[in-house]
Amino acid sequence: MNNADYALEAKGLSREFGGFFAVRSVDFRLARGSIHAVIGPNGAGKTTLFNLLTKYLAPSAGAILHDGEDVTPLAMAQMAQRGVVRSFQISAVFSGLSVRQNLELALLRPAGIAWNLLGLVSRRPEVAERANALMHQFGLVEYADALAGNLPYGRKRVLELATTLSLEPKVLLLDEPMAGLGREDIGRITDLIRAAGKGRTLLLVEHNMKVVAELAERITVMVRGEILAEGSYQEVSSRSDVMAAYTGQTGAGAAHG
Amino acid sequence: MTMIFGVPAAVLYGQLLLGLINGSFYAMLSLGLAVIFGMMNIVNFAHGAQYMLGAMTAWLLLNFLGIGYWWSLLLAPLIVGASGLVIERFLLRRLYKLDHLYGMLLTFGLALMFQGIFTNAFGSSGQPYKIPPLLSGGSNLGFMFLPNYRAWVIVASLTVCLTTWYVIERTKLGAYLRAATENPMLVQTFGIRVPRMIMLTYGAGVALAALAGVLAAPIYQVGPTMGVDLIIVVFAVVVIGGMGSIMGSIVTGFMVGLIEGLTKAFYPELSSTIVFVLMAVVLLLRPAGLFGSKPEPAGAAHQEKLEIAGPNPRRQMIAFAAMAALFALAPLVVYPGFMMKAMLFALFACAFNLLAGYGKLVSFGHSMFLGTAGYVCGHAAKVWGFTPELAVLAGTAAAALLGVASGWLAIRRSGIYFAMVTLAFAQMIYFVALQAPFTGGEDGLQGVPRGHLFGVIDLADPVNLYGFVLAIFLGGFFLIMRLVGSPFGLVLKGLSDHEPRAQSLGLDTARYKLVAFTLSAALAGLAGSTKAITSQIVTLSDVHWSMSGEVLLMTFLGGVGTLFGPVVGAFVVVAMQNYLASLGQWVIVIHGAIFVLCVLAFRRGIVGELIAFAGRRTNRGGAPAHSGPGH
Numbered sequence: 001m002n003n004a005d006y007a008l009e010a011k012g013l014s015r016e017f018g019g020f021f022a023v024r025s026v027d028f029r030l031a032r033g034s035i036h037a038v039i040g041p042n043g044a045g046k047t048t049l050f051n052l053l054t055k056y057l058a059p060s061a062g063a064i065l066h067d068g069e070d071v072t073p074l075a076m077a078q079m080a081q082r083g084v085v086r087s088f089q090i091s092a093v094f095s096g097l098s099v100r101q102n103l104e105l106a107l108l109r110p111a112g113i114a115w116n117l118l119g120l121v122s123r124r125p126e127v128a129e130r131a132n133a134l135m136h137q138f139g140l141v142e143y144a145d146a147l148a149g150n151l152p153y154g155r156k157r158v159l160e161l162a163t164t165l166s167l168e169p170k171v172l173l174l175d176e177p178m179a180g181l182g183r184e185d186i187g188r189i190t191d192l193i194r195a196a197g198k199g200r201t202l203l204l205v206e207h208n209m210k211v212v213a214e215l216a217e218r219i220t221v222m223v224r225g226e227i228l229a230e231g232s233y234q235e236v237s238s239r240s241d242v243m244a245a246y247t248g249q250t251g252a253g254a255a256h257g
Numbered sequence: 258m259t260m261i262f263g264v265p266a267a268v269l270y271g272q273l274l275l276g277l278i279n280g281s282f283y284a285m286l287s288l289g290l291a292v293i294f295g296m297m298n299i300v301n302f303a304h305g306a307q308y309m310l311g312a313m314t315a316w317l318l319l320n321f322l323g324i325g326y327w328w329s330l331l332l333a334p335l336i337v338g339a340s341g342l343v344i345e346r347f348l349l350r351r352l353y354k355l356d357h358l359y360g361m362l363l364t365f366g367l368a369l370m371f372q373g374i375f376t377n378a379f380g381s382s383g384q385p386y387k388i389p390p391l392l393s394g395g396s397n398l399g400f401m402f403l404p405n406y407r408a409w410v411i412v413a414s415l416t417v418c419l420t421t422w423y424v425i426e427r428t429k430l431g432a433y434l435r436a437a438t439e440n441p442m443l444v445q446t447f448g449i450r451v452p453r454m455i456m457l458t459y460g461a462g463v464a465l466a467a468l469a470g471v472l473a474a475p476i477y478q479v480g481p482t483m484g485v486d487l488i489i490v491v492f493a494v495v496v497i498g499g500m501g502s503i504m505g506s507i508v509t510g511f512m513v514g515l516i517e518g519l520t521k522a523f524y525p526e527l528s529s530t531i532v533f534v535l536m537a538v539v540l541l542l543r544p545a546g547l548f549g550s551k552p553e554p555a556g557a558a559h560q561e562k563l564e565i566a567g568p569n570p571r572r573q574m575i576a577f578a579a580m581a582a583l584f585a586l587a588p589l590v591v592y593p594g595f596m597m598k599a600m601l602f603a604l605f606a607c608a609f610n611l612l613a614g615y616g617k618l619v620s621f622g623h624s625m626f627l628g629t630a631g632y633v634c635g636h637a638a639k640v641w642g643f644t645p646e647l648a649v650l651a652g653t654a655a656a657a658l659l660g661v662a663s664g665w666l667a668i669r670r671s672g673i674y675f676a677m678v679t680l681a682f683a684q685m686i687y688f689v690a691l692q693a694p695f696t697g698g699e700d701g702l703q704g705v706p707r708g709h710l711f712g713v714i715d716l717a718d719p720v721n722l723y724g725f726v727l728a729i730f731l732g733g734f735f736l737i738m739r740l741v742g743s744p745f746g747l748v749l750k751g752l753s754d755h756e757p758r759a760q761s762l763g764l765d766t767a768r769y770k771l772v773a774f775t776l777s778a779a780l781a782g783l784a785g786s787t788k789a790i791t792s793q794i795v796t797l798s799d800v801h802w803s804m805s806g807e808v809l810l811m812t813f814l815g816g817v818g819t820l821f822g823p824v825v826g827a828f829v830v831v832a833m834q835n836y837l838a839s840l841g842q843w844v845i846v847i848h849g850a851i852f853v854l855c856v857l858a859f860r861r862g863i864v865g866e867l868i869a870f871a872g873r874r875t876n877r878g879g880a881p882a883h884s885g886p887g888h
């Protein structure tokens with residue numbers, strides 16, 4: 001495959017925190033148009049890898065390529081402007097803004113008006129209508145004017161997903177979208193993610209193996225900052241070293257890694 | 258006589274010694290700040306006042322009870338430290354779950370109270386404190402004369418610093434302390450009472466400040482204001498070194514003192530500002546500080562959430578029109594001089610609120626924009642003969658420029674560090690104003706002409722002048738109202754809520770913050786320029802840190818993050834100053850008390866409480882849970 005067939009590519013990527021390598025010389029490729037999952041026990045470095053790929057963190061060593069171009073020196077905002085958008089492990093909504101404002105805020109930049117200093121947001125129909133449509137699509141209409149910080153946890157997750165998708169990203173990275181959710185919410189969000197994955201490249205970190213088996217075409221297993229295995233669900237789940245590394249250490253911690 | 262790089266050797270050694278002495282105090286105080294911050298995440302603004310209390314206690318013990326230096330060295334820290342225990346137990350303990358800025362605001366209020374009370378009781382001038390006989394005299398080292406007391410201060414402070422370092426980094430007690438900051442629950446299960454440990458840590462930190470005060474008493478004058486300028490320098494030291502490491506604080510303290518001493522020897526003009534220049538350089542090259550900062554944990558929002566969201570533009574316009582009518586008619590019943598002063602402070606507070614309330618960047622140095630604009634406007638009107646509108650424009654532009662420069666550096670930090678950085682920059686501007694030829698120094702820039710607006714409208718006419726001020730206030734306010742309701746305002750609110758999330762949406766947050774900072778500076782400058790024209794004088798008090806404190810007070814009292822709150826707060830504070838002027842320094846004590854009260858019980862401020870109250874009433878009336886009036 002040509003380099004540019006990968007939406008994201010990491011080459012020898014490392015990140016250390018005071019002498020401790022959270023991610024150690026990882027080579028990783030995310031094929032364009034695929035749904036790819038990263039799994040691994042708590043502290044394996046999955047979130048750090050996410051933070052590196054989206055440039056929230058600067059790597060200690062290594063390079064990151066997006067569509068075959070070196071994007072290592074870019075900032076997170078620039079990655080988002082290139083269509084690489086991520087969610088956060090700990091639900092990230094603008095808690096002091098209403099649900100509607102959360103969506104409007106996300107839509108300002110794509111609409112080209114984020115630098116408008118004197119106009120009124122409420123007078124921008126293109127933004128307001130799109131926000132309304134998203135609220136309908138994601139079942140958030142009844143919460144439109146509620147402060148996002150006051151939403152039930154599951155709804156916060158939905159709002160975060162809606163906000164992320166409102167940018168129509170080409171590459172979507174979701175860090176534990178199911179963490180802390182009840183069974184009902186998990187079903188709904190799995191459906192939303194599956195729908196979102198159509199026509200996109202999607203990378204997700206997830207502990208819920210049922211969700212991973214259902215969604216992901218390819219799975220990477222990380223342990224102690226390094227990649228232990230990669231392949232389809234069948235390939236990966238049949239390897240004994242994966243089972244040992246993974247099931248051996250997750251146990252009760254799996255839900256909140 | 259030996260010369261070193263054109264400076265007499267004796268002068269150089271003398272200045273280095275002085276630098277070492279100052280460095281001793283920087284080290285002891287920044288060490289105490291670091292210990293307190295490390296344990297309780299509170300920037301103890303009262304640290305300078307507690308240093309003053311130590312010195313004052315020693316002085317009182319000597320003059321009223323005849324207790325001498327050596328006993329004071331023990332007793333004063335104990336007494337002041339005990340007062341620290343009380344402060345922690347009854348005030349600070351209520352703040353641990355809140356944003357760290359509240360701790361800084363509350364201790365700022367306490368500092369004002371201590372300073373005001375002691376000024377009332379003993380006057381503001383310094384009192385001498387005799388060097389204890391045992392340490393009087395000095396020794397000739399051959400290349401310089403070393404007074405014994407100064408040698409003692411250096412030895413004592415090094416001992417204190419290293420002992421503290423040893424206790425925290427190398428003993429079991431210190432291990433518990435460090436563990437308690439990481440995982441209080443775990444330490445609790447070992448049978449250690451964490452709340453009491455925190456209380457004692459604060460007490461110890463305060464005692465350390467008081468000890469430094471006693472050591473300082475025979476060197477500097479003992480007076481109620483001795484800690485104020487010092488604490489601002491110490492904040493700059495803290496930004497330079499970072500509050501992450503105890504040893505880092507000590508080393509940085511001594512280093513900054515020595516650099517200051519060298520500057521005094523080689524380039525005295527820069528000696529009072531060199532610390533702040535150093536801070537700027539560190540911010541530029543190594544924003545986290547030389548020894549790394551303890552990162553600011555993502556705290557709770559520094560604003561009490563109102564249970565409603567989304568401004569209602571129509572209701573805002575109605576309120577704005579009502580305010581315009583009210584202020585236009587007010588001179589019929591209220592003294593116009595009062596109205597003009599209050600409106601200009603209201604504009605100043607609204608400008609501050611744009612940054613603090615909506616961008617959650619709480620500046621402790623906004624006086625620099627008010628004062629700089631005032632000086633430039635006054636100079637332009639008086640010396641260059643500008644017409645008032647051009648002079649105001651010039652002042653505003655100067656404030657905007659200063660805003661770009663200081664904001665570019667300051668936004669590299671956030672939260673409490675941002676507060677300290679802005680405070681330090683403002684102090685630097687204060688020293689510049691004190692020394693610059695065109696500010697008139699202590700006398701101020703007097704006799705600023707009011708002139709003719711556009712060369713035609715005579716501002717000596719009180720009606721014209723009132724109209725001018727009213728137009729500026731309403732124009733400025735309207736601009737801020739639009740900014741807050743604009744897409745830019747929404748981005749600002751969002752990034753202050755969750756900056757990484759805003760970045761992940763593709764928003765270049767640093768640029769938005771810089772624009773907000775600059776606009777806030779420019780609007781503060783607009784108020785300062787206009788004030789120069791109306792009051793016809795610009796003084797050092799306009800650039801003084803206490804002016805920054807006043808704008809904080811107005812905004813938090815009225816309601817930070819509400820549109821009209823700063824206006825209400827400004828009117829209350831200015832009225833208080835007018836009607837309580839006869840109380841003298843007690844007004845400062847009252848200001849301090851209001852700070853404490855606001856932080857403890859009244860975090861939404863007057864307007865915020867009213868909005869919350871109205872929101873609760875509509876909810877009870879059966880309206881949908883999330884509707885309510887715009888703010």
Ligand SMILES: Nc1ncnc2c1ncn2[C@@H]1O[C@H](COP(=O)(O)OP(=O)(O)O)[C@@H](O)[C@H]1O
Nearest residue numbers: 017022040041042043044045046047048049257
């Ligand atoms: N900012 C940080 N500072 C220090 N250590 C960190 C930081 N972020 C992550 N780590 C460490 O890196 C390791 C990997 O963390 P993380 O990437 O969050 O793992 P995962 O998401 O797989 O659970 C952990 O041991 C964690 O403690």
Ligand SMILES: [Mg+2]
Nearest residue numbers: 046047089257
């Ligand atoms: Mg993780």
